[in-house]
Structures are given as C-alpha cells and as structure tokens.
Amino acid sequence: MHRTGELYGQYKTLEQQKETATLGMWVFLVTEILFFGGMFLTYAINRHEYPTAFGVGGNMLDLNLGFANTVVLIASSFTMAMSVWSAQTSNKKLVPIFLIFTLILGIVFLGVKVVEYKQKFDHHLIPGHGFDITYCSKQPAAVCGISEEDHAKEITEIKEGIEADGGLVALNAHAQLYFSLYFGMTGLHALHMIVGAGLLVWLILESRKGRFDANYNTPVENIGLYWHFVDIVWIFLFPLLYLINRHLA
Amino acid sequence: MSGTTTSSGGEYQLPREHYLNASYGIRSWLLTTDHKRIALLYLAAVTFFFFVGGIFATLIRIHLLTPNGLLVTPETYNKLFTMHGVAMVFFFLIPSIPAILGNFLIPIMIGAKDLAFPKINLLSWYVYIIGGCFVLYSFGTGGLDTGWTFYTPLSSVYSNSAVTPAVIGIFINGFSSILTGLNFVVTVHTMRAPGMTWFRLPLFVWSHYATSLIMILGTPVIAITVLLAGLERIFHFGFFNPAYGGDPILFQHLFWFYSHPAVYIMILPAMGVVSEIIPTFVRKPIFGYSFVAASSIGIAVIGFLVWAHHMFVTGEATYAAIAFSFLSYLVAIPSAVKVFNWTATLYKGSISYDTPMLYALGFIGLFTIGGLTGLFLACLGLDIHLHDTYFVIAHFHYIMVGGAVMGYVGGLHFWWPKITGRLYPEFLARAAAIILFIGFNLTFFPQFILGGLGMPRRYHNYPPEFQVLNVMSTAGASILALGYLLPMLYLTWSMRYGKIAGPNPWPATGLEWKTDSPPLTENFRETPEVDWEPYDFVHRPDLGLTGSKPKLPGKLSPAHGDD
Amino acid sequence: MSENGHQEHVVSPKLYATILAALLFGTWLTVQAAKIDLGRWNIVLALLIATIKMSLVILFFMHGKYSSRRTQLVIVSGFFWLAIMLGLTMTDYSTRKPEPSRSANPPAIAIHRA
Structure with a gap:
C-alpha cells in the first residue's frame, strides 16, 4: 500500500501521474460505451422489427419501480459528485460520508432490481422453455399480485398484440427477444453496479484514513467517473425498456 | 554482412546490469511489472498458441492430401479448422506484435521508463492466460466446430461441441487486448521524453497507436457479441435466434464490426515493423514520413467502415452492400500509400540484404498480393463467385501469414539483439527467411487457383481434379513448417551462444538503439532528450557511419522489390 | 509532459444541486411524455430527453466541460x-x-x- 499521492516509478511528476490516470479512465469508459453499444444495437434492430411484442413486454415492467430506481441512481450520482467535491476542497471528513450515501443508494437500486427480477420470475417471463407471455393474463389478478385494473389492461394488450403480431406463438417468441434484452441489458448494468459498489467499499475504507484531499484525489475522481457512466447507461435503459408503449396503456 | 559492428572499442560485452539479470526466480517473472519482461512472458505464451494452431494446420493439410480426406472424419475436420482459426486469430495474430514487440519497444522508443500502467500490463497477460485456458479446455473437451466466426444459431443453439468455454475464453481474452490498447494509447500521449514530439515518433509507434485505437474501439464489441451468443447458448436467451424471430445476420454485423478491423490489428503493427526495418537497411530516411504515419490512422479509421463486405451473400440489403463495397475500396488508398512509400524509400538507397530486410521485402510483395486480391473480394459481383472459396482463404493468409507473420518474424530478428543482447546466426537466418518465403507461396498460391476454380472452404473432401494443387499446397506447408522451426531453434540457441551484439548493431536511428542491449530495467540511465528527426542518418555522428556511406551506386536503375 | 496539463476545476455544490434537479425533472418529463401518444415521435422524444440528461451528467458531474x-x-x-x-x-x-x-x-x- 503506497502512501497518499506517492509518485510511482514510471512517472516524472505527480501532475503527469494524475493526467495519465484520468486519460486512462476516460479511454476505459470509451470501451464501455462500445461494449454497451453492441447491446443497444441489438435492442434497436429487434425493437424495429417487432414493435408490438416489445410494447407488450415493456408494459409488463413495473413503471413505479423503474421510476423510483432512476431517481435513486441519479441521487447516487449527485452524492458521488459531492464526494469528489469534498475531496477537492479537502473536506476529509465529508468524503466518506458522501461515499457511504452513494453506496447505500447503489445497494437500494440493486435491491429493487432483485424485487423486479423475482417478479418476472414468478410471472414466467424468463426466456426459455417456461416462458409464457400470457401467464398472468390467464390467472386471477391476485396470483400475479397486480391490480384488477392493470390485469384487465394486460389482457386487452395481449389480445391486441396477438392480433398485430400474427398469432400467439409469434408474440410469445418475439416477447422473448424483448425479455432476453431486458435481462441482458439490466443484468449487465447491475453487474457494473456491483463492481462499482465493491470499488466504493474500498474507497470508503481508504477515505476514512483521510487519504484524499485537494492534492490527491484521483481514485475518488476516477471511480466517480465510472459511477456516473453506469448512471448514464441507466438513463437510456429506463425509457428504452420501461416506456416503450405507455401511451397505449 | 550486417552493419558495422566494429566501432572503436572492438568486441562488445554484455552490460553488467540489465533487465534479465536484475532479479532471479520464478516470482520475479510472474509478478514483474517491467514491460520488457511482460513482453517475454507474452512471447512464451503466444509461441505456445502458435504451436497449437500450427499443429491443427498441419493436420488439415495432411488430411487434404487426398480427395476423400486422409486422416479424420468430417466432424473432426470441422473442429480442426475451427480450432486452427481460433488459436491463430485470437491467441497468436492479435497479440503477437503488439503484446510482444510493442510492449517491449514502445516505452523505450519514446524514452519512457515503462508503460503508463505497468500493473495493468501484467494484468492483461494474466487475462490472456485465463482466456487461453478456457479455450484450451474447450479444445480438450470435445473441441469446437463452429468456425472461428462463431456464427449463430450454429454456435448458440445447434453445435454439439464445447462452444461455451470457448466463448467465455474469447470474451475474457478480449479484455487483455483492450487493456493493452488502453495502455499504449495513454503511454503515447503522456509518457514521451522531452523533445519526442508526435512527428518524431517512430512509425512503429504510430502504427501501434492506430492499432490500439482499433483495440479500444472494436474489442468491446466482440466481447459483448460473444457474450450475447453465450447467453443464448447457456440460458436460452434470444438475441439472434431465428426461432424467436431474431436475426442471425445481426450477429454477423456485430461480429465483423470488430473482426474486420481486427485484421488491421494484425497487419498495422507489421507495417510498423517494416517501416522501421526498411530505412535501417537502406540507410535513408523513410520517404514521406507524415504520409506513412497518417496512413496508419487512416487505415484504422476507414477499417471501421467496411465490415459488411464479409456479408455480401447473406441477405444483406443490396444498397448497403454497394456502400460497403465502395468503402472497402477506400482502404486500399492508405495501404497503397504505405507500399509506395516503402518502395520509394528503396529507390537509390544502399540496400543491404540482412535477415530483417529479407522479411520486410517479403512482406511488401506478399502484402501487395494479399491486398490486391482483397479488392477482388470487395467487388460485389466477383465476390458472389469467390465467396467462401479457397480464394478467400488464400487472400487472408497472404495478409495474415504473408503480412503479419512475416512482419512479426522480421521484427523479432530486427530487435533480437536488443531483447537478448546477442546476434542470431546470420546465414541460417537468411536461409530460413528464404525457405519461409518459398514455403509460404507454395502453400497458398495454389489456393488462389483452387478458389478461382470453385473449391469451397471448410469442406473435408474435394473432387479429384483438385488434388494436384492440394498436394502442392501441403508440400508447401511442410517447407513453411521448416521455415518456422529453424528460427525457433537458432533464436533459442543464440540466447546463450550468439555473438554479443552491442547497443546498435545495424546501426539504426531509433531511441531504443541508444541504450544498452539488453536494456536496464529503467530502460535508460537518464531520461533521454530527443533533438533529432526520425530516420536521419546524416546528422547522426553517433551512429558511426561517417565517411563510409553514402556512396552512389554505380548504376542508377531502380531496384524494385516486386515486378 | 504534454502541453495541456489542466488546472483542476472545482464545481460548486450549488451547481451540482441544480444539475440534480434538472435530471430529476428530466426523469419526470420523460415519463409524462411517454404517456402521450406521439406515434413514432415517442421514441425520438424519449431519446432526446435521455441524451440531454446524459450531456448534463458528462458535462458537470463528470467535469467534461x-x-x-x-x-x-x-x-x-x-x-x-x-x-x-x-x-x-x-x-x-x-x-x-x-x-x-x-x-x-x-x-x-x-x-x-x-
């Protein structure tokens, strides 16, 4: 473990060291843009091909939970930014506090995600042999834990979807594309959150030693960049996954 | 023989202290953060995968000696060419020059003590090894029969072979490439020595910078693509699966978005090697430095715009195909700029045919053939006929083996004195270079003819009238194998018994030749300052060339490498 | 090293709070916009709002500006x-x-x- 802001052997100045780390982080984030980009492309093509099934699938997500999670994540980005500010202004006590807030919000986000996944699991919406887009519409509303009103809407939507998509088999197949992308994209995003949470834990432990101040705050700043990037991904995932066809509902 | 090694001091001695004897023991290697040692770790691992891929290639060529196949069942044949491709492309060609020569040389060439992120550099080697283990596991437990392209839904639904571990391995290995590229880009931006301006960078560094851009911008896409295919296979998700209404051609788009630029990951570093070798053995500055540098970036950028030319016969839209065909022709421009500039550098130069030069000249000829036949394939109408035939196989082997591997072996010879401090046996090395060149052409030129005649790729048998050409190809492959084994033997031998090289045996102009051979762990005793232009032999008295050269050659006829 | 070694810029908490408010407003807006039937423009509007939100995050939270x-x-x-x-x-x-x-x-x- 090296001391606060120690100069590594390959650099000549601390400034060079910091500049290098920042550039490295940004270049890494560019790779992340293209990494998620491949998934966004897959989403775009499939949604373009099957708007009906994607609409039906999107309306099966819980808008309230999605909205709440977006707010939580944006708030966590704010607290992360504040921890960078605390470090930059040498408020050594505040750094871990804001970081802990960020971590808590991140964990809340992941918790909500777990609830949502569990719900989809119960509703037979995991792609594969057991997938059944009509599962909830065939059950009494209480079994799926949704309101009578939503249940009625879902039944109409599926009926219309079957008509528009050329049959139940087709709708069921195409909706699996939607849910594959839903789980793929949010899963990958959640994985990034978990990595971020791990980094935050390390950062909190380090910052409690008072390591980060105006002279040396590269780790806070770079992990912050990563955290904001993960936030940005969600900013796109939320409308693309949750809001596709809300105007029909 | 090679350049004047007899400077004032007479015989050279190895420096007392250098990166190889700085510390001893297995831990000092496995936990090293010295870019030079990591380069050697890569050398060992990459050579291993070259052997693995080579064994599969040998089996393929033996099998194709007779029309009905000599050796294996059709299923096994599918696995052989797949595993040959996977081992060679992902685990040999892509890391070969960047991770070995680039790793070793870039910090020294720009006058830095190390790469920007030495620990990440070591990490990338371990990532490579872990990815490699997964792929070897796949090879060992049922093999892989999807083709190196992993097209869905064969790979994601129908194949009975060990696709899952292979896909995981490719996914993991991608991060090794990403980390290497990231490290190089940041290093070139932030670690240059005083006076080392962008336009004083060796062309080797320029080409690696361009390569790194591709690694950074392309590799994440292949990672996500194989991940999606893997999710389809493991969890029965649907992204490309036609059973769900998905589009397999989308997989191909994503796959080739990386895998076409990946060809430039292989060839650009080799171009960098050639750009270093040619001025050295012609004793002339490279012709049109800025054009050669800019063409590297040009290739990297345009290389991203052409991928769908791999999919002309898949059901891709005709209009898109026309656009991609046109864009594919554009790549020929920066590539041709390079070839013309190298050729112009040779003009009226005082050429010495040392081993690295033989490889460089071989590269120019073979790359030109490979590049021009690429234009055939970029042509929409012609591609319908040539698609998926041996013409394609021959074309990309001219680029990858004739180009990238020639550059790699040539570069290995050129910098061997720097890496080990010792010279290889010159006569054997020249013989090996010539054997390699002959063997290569005998192996792959007949395949152009086979392809033109319509022999499809990836078939385990063929009509009897193709036998003569196939036997020629197999015969060539055995000569080629000799051409690879020889350097392997004498280079290993020379590590212990070779003549001591001294700091600058050729002599060459780069910064790497101003430090000891082998260099110190910190590369330089003190940070160098650069006050000379690249490839300038005239204003460099320290090279010891005064008086002897340049004499005008007697006759002024141009000495072109190709006809 | 390179000539553009930049001075570290400290963004004030007030500006951060403003951005936070803007982002939350954007989130609310995108949900409201999604509930109106705009045909094919629904997706365009959703992406536009998301892009603006992203730009705010990059420019200010990530100090891109x-x-x-x-x-x-x-x-x-x-x-x-x-x-x-x-x-x-x-x-x-x-x-x-x-x-x-x-x-x-x-x-x-x-x-x-x-």
Whole structure:
C-alpha cells in the first residue's frame, strides 16, 4: 500500500501521474460505451422489427419501480459528485460520508432490481422453455399480485398484440427477444453496479484514513467517473425498456 | 554482412546490469511489472498458441492430401479448422506484435521508463492466460466446430461441441487486448521524453497507436457479441435466434464490426515493423514520413467502415452492400500509400540484404498480393463467385501469414539483439527467411487457383481434379513448417551462444538503439532528450557511419522489390 | 509532459444541486411524455430527453466541460464510433426488402437438425 499521492516509478511528476490516470479512465469508459453499444444495437434492430411484442413486454415492467430506481441512481450520482467535491476542497471528513450515501443508494437500486427480477420470475417471463407471455393474463389478478385494473389492461394488450403480431406463438417468441434484452441489458448494468459498489467499499475504507484531499484525489475522481457512466447507461435503459408503449396503456 | 559492428572499442560485452539479470526466480517473472519482461512472458505464451494452431494446420493439410480426406472424419475436420482459426486469430495474430514487440519497444522508443500502467500490463497477460485456458479446455473437451466466426444459431443453439468455454475464453481474452490498447494509447500521449514530439515518433509507434485505437474501439464489441451468443447458448436467451424471430445476420454485423478491423490489428503493427526495418537497411530516411504515419490512422479509421463486405451473400440489403463495397475500396488508398512509400524509400538507397530486410521485402510483395486480391473480394459481383472459396482463404493468409507473420518474424530478428543482447546466426537466418518465403507461396498460391476454380472452404473432401494443387499446397506447408522451426531453434540457441551484439548493431536511428542491449530495467540511465528527426542518418555522428556511406551506386536503375 | 496539463476545476455544490434537479425533472418529463401518444415521435422524444440528461451528467458531474481538449476528444470519439456502428448497421436494415422468412410464424421455419 503506497502512501497518499506517492509518485510511482514510471512517472516524472505527480501532475503527469494524475493526467495519465484520468486519460486512462476516460479511454476505459470509451470501451464501455462500445461494449454497451453492441447491446443497444441489438435492442434497436429487434425493437424495429417487432414493435408490438416489445410494447407488450415493456408494459409488463413495473413503471413505479423503474421510476423510483432512476431517481435513486441519479441521487447516487449527485452524492458521488459531492464526494469528489469534498475531496477537492479537502473536506476529509465529508468524503466518506458522501461515499457511504452513494453506496447505500447503489445497494437500494440493486435491491429493487432483485424485487423486479423475482417478479418476472414468478410471472414466467424468463426466456426459455417456461416462458409464457400470457401467464398472468390467464390467472386471477391476485396470483400475479397486480391490480384488477392493470390485469384487465394486460389482457386487452395481449389480445391486441396477438392480433398485430400474427398469432400467439409469434408474440410469445418475439416477447422473448424483448425479455432476453431486458435481462441482458439490466443484468449487465447491475453487474457494473456491483463492481462499482465493491470499488466504493474500498474507497470508503481508504477515505476514512483521510487519504484524499485537494492534492490527491484521483481514485475518488476516477471511480466517480465510472459511477456516473453506469448512471448514464441507466438513463437510456429506463425509457428504452420501461416506456416503450405507455401511451397505449 | 550486417552493419558495422566494429566501432572503436572492438568486441562488445554484455552490460553488467540489465533487465534479465536484475532479479532471479520464478516470482520475479510472474509478478514483474517491467514491460520488457511482460513482453517475454507474452512471447512464451503466444509461441505456445502458435504451436497449437500450427499443429491443427498441419493436420488439415495432411488430411487434404487426398480427395476423400486422409486422416479424420468430417466432424473432426470441422473442429480442426475451427480450432486452427481460433488459436491463430485470437491467441497468436492479435497479440503477437503488439503484446510482444510493442510492449517491449514502445516505452523505450519514446524514452519512457515503462508503460503508463505497468500493473495493468501484467494484468492483461494474466487475462490472456485465463482466456487461453478456457479455450484450451474447450479444445480438450470435445473441441469446437463452429468456425472461428462463431456464427449463430450454429454456435448458440445447434453445435454439439464445447462452444461455451470457448466463448467465455474469447470474451475474457478480449479484455487483455483492450487493456493493452488502453495502455499504449495513454503511454503515447503522456509518457514521451522531452523533445519526442508526435512527428518524431517512430512509425512503429504510430502504427501501434492506430492499432490500439482499433483495440479500444472494436474489442468491446466482440466481447459483448460473444457474450450475447453465450447467453443464448447457456440460458436460452434470444438475441439472434431465428426461432424467436431474431436475426442471425445481426450477429454477423456485430461480429465483423470488430473482426474486420481486427485484421488491421494484425497487419498495422507489421507495417510498423517494416517501416522501421526498411530505412535501417537502406540507410535513408523513410520517404514521406507524415504520409506513412497518417496512413496508419487512416487505415484504422476507414477499417471501421467496411465490415459488411464479409456479408455480401447473406441477405444483406443490396444498397448497403454497394456502400460497403465502395468503402472497402477506400482502404486500399492508405495501404497503397504505405507500399509506395516503402518502395520509394528503396529507390537509390544502399540496400543491404540482412535477415530483417529479407522479411520486410517479403512482406511488401506478399502484402501487395494479399491486398490486391482483397479488392477482388470487395467487388460485389466477383465476390458472389469467390465467396467462401479457397480464394478467400488464400487472400487472408497472404495478409495474415504473408503480412503479419512475416512482419512479426522480421521484427523479432530486427530487435533480437536488443531483447537478448546477442546476434542470431546470420546465414541460417537468411536461409530460413528464404525457405519461409518459398514455403509460404507454395502453400497458398495454389489456393488462389483452387478458389478461382470453385473449391469451397471448410469442406473435408474435394473432387479429384483438385488434388494436384492440394498436394502442392501441403508440400508447401511442410517447407513453411521448416521455415518456422529453424528460427525457433537458432533464436533459442543464440540466447546463450550468439555473438554479443552491442547497443546498435545495424546501426539504426531509433531511441531504443541508444541504450544498452539488453536494456536496464529503467530502460535508460537518464531520461533521454530527443533533438533529432526520425530516420536521419546524416546528422547522426553517433551512429558511426561517417565517411563510409553514402556512396552512389554505380548504376542508377531502380531496384524494385516486386515486378 | 504534454502541453495541456489542466488546472483542476472545482464545481460548486450549488451547481451540482441544480444539475440534480434538472435530471430529476428530466426523469419526470420523460415519463409524462411517454404517456402521450406521439406515434413514432415517442421514441425520438424519449431519446432526446435521455441524451440531454446524459450531456448534463458528462458535462458537470463528470467535469467534461472543464476537461482538457484531449479528454473531450476521447469522449466525442467514443460516441462517434458508436454512431458508426449503429448508423452503418442501420443502412442494411433500413434498405432491406422484407423477408418472408422473418415474419409470421417463427418456430415453424426454425432450422432443424438433420
């Protein structure tokens, strides 16, 4: 473990060291843009091909939970930014506090995600042999834990979807594309959150030693960049996954 | 023989202290953060995968000696060419020059003590090894029969072979490439020595910078693509699966978005090697430095715009195909700029045919053939006929083996004195270079003819009238194998018994030749300052060339490498 | 080293709070916009709002506005390459003729092993 802001052997100045780390982080984030980009492309093509099934699938997500999670994540980005500010202004006590807030919000986000996944699991919406887009519409509303009103809407939507998509088999197949992308994209995003949470834990432990101040705050700043990037991904995932066809509902 | 090694001091001695004897023991290697040692770790691992891929290639060529196949069942044949491709492309060609020569040389060439992120550099080697283990596991437990392209839904639904571990391995290995590229880009931006301006960078560094851009911008896409295919296979998700209404051609788009630029990951570093070798053995500055540098970036950028030319016969839209065909022709421009500039550098130069030069000249000829036949394939109408035939196989082997591997072996010879401090046996090395060149052409030129005649790729048998050409190809492959084994033997031998090289045996102009051979762990005793232009032999008295050269050659006829 | 070693810029908590408010407003707005039927413009509007939100995060939370030219170039090139990937792939899909095999009843046409 090296001391606060120690100069590594390959650099000549601390400034060079910091500049290098920042550039490295940004270049890494560019790779992340293209990494998620491949998934966004897959989403775009499939949604373009099957708007009906994607609409039906999107309306099966819980808008309230999605909205709440977006707010939580944006708030966590704010607290992360504040921890960078605390470090930059040498408020050594505040750094871990804001970081802990960020971590808590991140964990809340992941918790909500777990609830949502569990719900989809119960509703037979995991792609594969057991997938059944009509599962909830065939059950009494209480079994799926949704309101009578939503249940009625879902039944109409599926009926219309079957008509528009050329049959139940087709709708069921195409909706699996939607849910594959839903789980793929949010899963990958959640994985990034978990990595971020791990980094935050390390950062909190380090910052409690008072390591980060105006002279040396590269780790806070770079992990912050990563955290904001993960936030940005969600900013796109939320409308693309949750809001596709809300105007029909 | 090679350049004047007899400077004032007479015989050279190895420096007392250098990166190889700085510390001893297995831990000092496995936990090293010295870019030079990591380069050697890569050398060992990459050579291993070259052997693995080579064994599969040998089996393929033996099998194709007779029309009905000599050796294996059709299923096994599918696995052989797949595993040959996977081992060679992902685990040999892509890391070969960047991770070995680039790793070793870039910090020294720009006058830095190390790469920007030495620990990440070591990490990338371990990532490579872990990815490699997964792929070897796949090879060992049922093999892989999807083709190196992993097209869905064969790979994601129908194949009975060990696709899952292979896909995981490719996914993991991608991060090794990403980390290497990231490290190089940041290093070139932030670690240059005083006076080392962008336009004083060796062309080797320029080409690696361009390569790194591709690694950074392309590799994440292949990672996500194989991940999606893997999710389809493991969890029965649907992204490309036609059973769900998905589009397999989308997989191909994503796959080739990386895998076409990946060809430039292989060839650009080799171009960098050639750009270093040619001025050295012609004793002339490279012709049109800025054009050669800019063409590297040009290739990297345009290389991203052409991928769908791999999919002309898949059901891709005709209009898109026309656009991609046109864009594919554009790549020929920066590539041709390079070839013309190298050729112009040779003009009226005082050429010495040392081993690295033989490889460089071989590269120019073979790359030109490979590049021009690429234009055939970029042509929409012609591609319908040539698609998926041996013409394609021959074309990309001219680029990858004739180009990238020639550059790699040539570069290995050129910098061997720097890496080990010792010279290889010159006569054997020249013989090996010539054997390699002959063997290569005998192996792959007949395949152009086979392809033109319509022999499809990836078939385990063929009509009897193709036998003569196939036997020629197999015969060539055995000569080629000799051409690879020889350097392997004498280079290993020379590590212990070779003549001591001294700091600058050729002599060459780069910064790497101003430090000891082998260099110190910190590369330089003190940070160098650069006050000379690249490839300038005239204003460099320290090279010891005064008086002897340049004499005008007697006759002024141009000495072109190709006809 | 390189000539553009930049001074570290400290963004004030007030500005951070403003951005937070803007982002929350954007989130609310995108949900409201989604509930109105705009036909094909729903997706355009949703992406526009998301892009604005992203720009705010990059410019202020991530200090993109105050970064060196080089860093800004890195950011822009990341999105530029993403645009290449999306755009050139779209040239294929937007000009393709509708294929009979990709409509109607997928499982019926799924390839079966021999």
